[in-house]
Amino acid sequence: MNAIFDKLDSLPRQRLAHLPTPLEPMANLASRYGDGQLLVKRDDNTGIAMGGNKLRQLEFYFGEAVEQSADTVLITGAVQSNFVRLTAACANKLGMNCHIQLEQRVAKNDPLYANSGNVLIDRMLGATIHTYPHGEDEAGADAQLESIADDLRAKGCNPYIIHLAPGHAPIGALGYVDAAREIMDQAATTGISIDEVVVASGSGHTHGGLLFGLRAYGATMPVIGICVRRDAAAQRPRIIERTHQIAALLDVANPVSEDDVVVTDEFLHPGYGQLNDATRQAIALAARQEALLLDPVYTGKTMAGCLKRAEQAGQDRTILFIHTGGTPAIFAYQAELSELTT
Ligand SMILES: Cc1ncc(COP(=O)(O)O)c(C=O)c1O
Numbered sequence: 001m002n003a004i005f006d007k008l009d010s011l012p013r014q015r016l017a018h019l020p021t022p023l024e025p026m027a028n029l030a031s032r033y034g035d036g037q038l039l040v041k042r043d044d045n046t047g048i049a050m051g052g053n054k055l056r057q058l059e060f061y062f063g064e065a066v067e068q069s070a071d072t073v074l075i076t077g078a079v080q081s082n083f084v085r086l087t088a089a090c091a092n093k094l095g096m097n098c099h100i101q102l103e104q105r106v107a108k109n110d111p112l113y114a115n116s117g118n119v120l121i122d123r124m125l126g127a128t129i130h131t132y133p134h135g136e137d138e139a140g141a142d143a144q145l146e147s148i149a150d151d152l153r154a155k156g157c158n159p160y161i162i163h164l165a166p167g168h169a170p171i172g173a174l175g176y177v178d179a180a181r182e183i184m185d186q187a188a189t190t191g192i193s194i195d196e197v198v199v200a201s202g203s204g205h206t207h208g209g210l211l212f213g214l215r216a217y218g219a220t221m222p223v224i225g226i227c228v229r230r231d232a233a234a235q236r237p238r239i240i241e242r243t244h245q246i247a248a249l250l251d252v253a254n255p256v257s258e259d260d261v262v263v264t265d266e267f268l269h270p271g272y273g274q275l276n277d278a279t280r281q282a283i284a285l286a287a288r289q290e291a292l293l294l295d296p297v298y299t300g301k302t303m304a305g306c307l308k309r310a311e312q313a314g315q316d317r318t319i320l321f322i323h324t325g326g327t328p329a330i331f332a333y334q335a336e337l338s339e340l341t342t
Contacts, residue, residue: 002216002217003252004177004216004250004252004255005177005178005181005216005217007250007251007252008174008177008178008250011060011063011174012060012063012064012066012067013059013060013063014058014059014062014063014066014090014094015059016047016048016055016058016059016062016090016093017046017047017048017051017055017056017058017059018045018046018047018048018051019046019056019182020182020185020186021041021042021043021045021046021182022041022042022045023039023040023041023042023183023186023187023190023192023320024039024040024042025037025038025039025040026038026039026040026286026289026290026292026321028289028290029285029286029289029290029307029310030310032289032310033307033310033311033313034315035315035316036310036313036315036316036317036318036319037317037318037319038306038310038318038319038321039192039194039318039319039320039321040290040292040320040321040322040323041179041183041320041321041322041323042323043056043179043322043323043324043325044293044299044323044324044325044326044327046325048086048089048090048093049085049086049088049089049121049125050085050121050325050327050328051086051325051327052082052086052324052325052326052327053082053175053176053200053206053322053324053325054082054083054086054087054172054325055086055090055175056172056175056176056178056179057083057171057172057173057174057175057176057205057206057209058086058087058090058162058172058175059175060171060172060174060175061073061087061160061162061171061172062090062094064160064171065094065096065160066094068158068160069158070096070158070159070160071096071097071157071158071159072091072096072097072098072099072152072157072158072159072160073087073090073091073096073097073098073099073159073160073161073162074098074099074100074101074145074148074149074152074159074160074161074162075087075098075099075100075101075145075161075162075164076100076101076102076103076132076141076142076144076145076164077100077101077102077103077164078102078103078105078106078135078272078273078297079102079103079104079105079106079113079114079118079119080106080113080117080118080119080273080297080328080329080332081100081102081118082118082298082325082326082328082329083162083164084100084101084102084118084122084127085118085121085122085125085328087100087127087162088100088121088122088125088126088127089121089125091127092125092126097128097157098125098127098128099127099128099130099148099152099159100122100127100128100129100130101129101130101131101132101141101144101145101148102119102122102129102130102131102132103131103132103133103134103135103137103141104131104132104133104134104135105135105136105272105273106135106272106273106274108273110332110335112331112332112333112334112335113332113333116331116332116334117328117329117330117331117332117333118328118329118332119332120328120331121328130144130148132144135272138164138165139165142163142165145161146161149161164203164205166204166238166241166242166245169245169248169249170204170205170208170209170242170245170246170249171249172203172205172209173204173205173206173208173209173212173242173245173246174209174246174249174250175205175209176205176206176207176208176209176210176212176213177209177210177212177213177216177246177250178213179209179210179213180209180210180211180212180213180214180216180217180219181213181217183214183320184214184217184219192318193318194219194221194318194319194320195221195313195317195318195319196221196222196223196224196309196313196317196318196319196320197210197214197221197222197223197224197319197320197322198223198224198226198302198305198306198309198319198320198321198322199223199224199225199226199302199322199324200225200226200228200298200299200301200302200322200324201225201226201227201228201229201235201239201263202228202229202298203229204225204235204238204239204242205242206322206324207223207225207239207242207263208239208242208243208246209242209246210223210322211223211239211243211256211260211261212243212246212247212254212255212256215255215256215260216252216255222260222262223260223262224262224263224264224305224309225239225261225262225263225264226263226264226267226301226302226304226305227263227264227265227267227268228268228272228297228298228301228302229268229272230265230268230272231265231268232263232264232265235263235265236261236263239261239263240256240258240261243256243261264305266278266305266308267279267301267302267304267305267308268301272297273296273297274296275296275300275333275336276301276304278304278308279296279300279301279303279304280300280336280340280341281304281340281341281342282294282300282301282303282304282306282307283295283296283300283303283337283340284340284341284342285303285307285342286300286303287340288342292323293327293330294323294326295325295326295327295329295330295333296329296330296333296336296337297326297329298324298325298326299323299324299325299326302321302322302324303321306319306321
């Protein structure tokens, strides 16, 4: 199609996710906001072990891991990380061992948080679990992961580390460069014109990759990143940097301008993995109007941002919400989600 997607298609990749995911209307929710349309990209339905956005990213990490003949994959994340759950799942599918490191990012003593949801699935999948006491020390968490990898090498294993910190190539973002093409192809086939996209912005692989892919495709609509981990002042430069890194990885010119990078931290408070009223209400509305299950950490906050945009948007605007998954985490937030009201 164009040089950027040709380059993407030449890179190592393991086909793991069930793609394409559906692009569907949220007609009940939209009817609350006038004549505009709301759409959802069902990336919660990517297939393996309860799915989610990270499967698209893992196709490229595992592409590289297989190319390097790795026998073990290592990753670090929050206790209720969806990424570590899906890494353990993909490792099983590909016959590799998996070591996951769970960081204490959310100050929660709830036994359900520590044992249910993603943690339960990590255990069912049989991953080797390590812990890291801090949640905001990316460098320290990475260093501990490296030392686990060194121990594995000393035992004759060939480990592959999935790094998330900004200093490493954003291999996972390639999954969302590809997702942008999938969305635009679906929109073209069904005659839909998308005016705006709303997506969670955490490590920035999803937001950065999607924005890059849309601009590579020639699509100029705004992409609003909803901050879920750090504030806008920290997140915006991170996404700008991600797009430069993606361009370097693909060895192409960066089609994203700095003005294209839009983030809001309006729904972040009181912090990562903690609920606020707008998010609670968004989760309740999505469940009751559309039977969509959203999580408190990522997709609930992103839906709160999407509904705010729907409220502000003019007539006839079509807004696309990217449902990035996170479903298992709802079982870790039982107390907070049992008493939702719209
Ligand atoms: C369900 C879900 N949505 C969104 C995100 C954010 O994606 P990214 O880290 O690529 O910014 C994550 C990250 O872990 C996630 O698990």
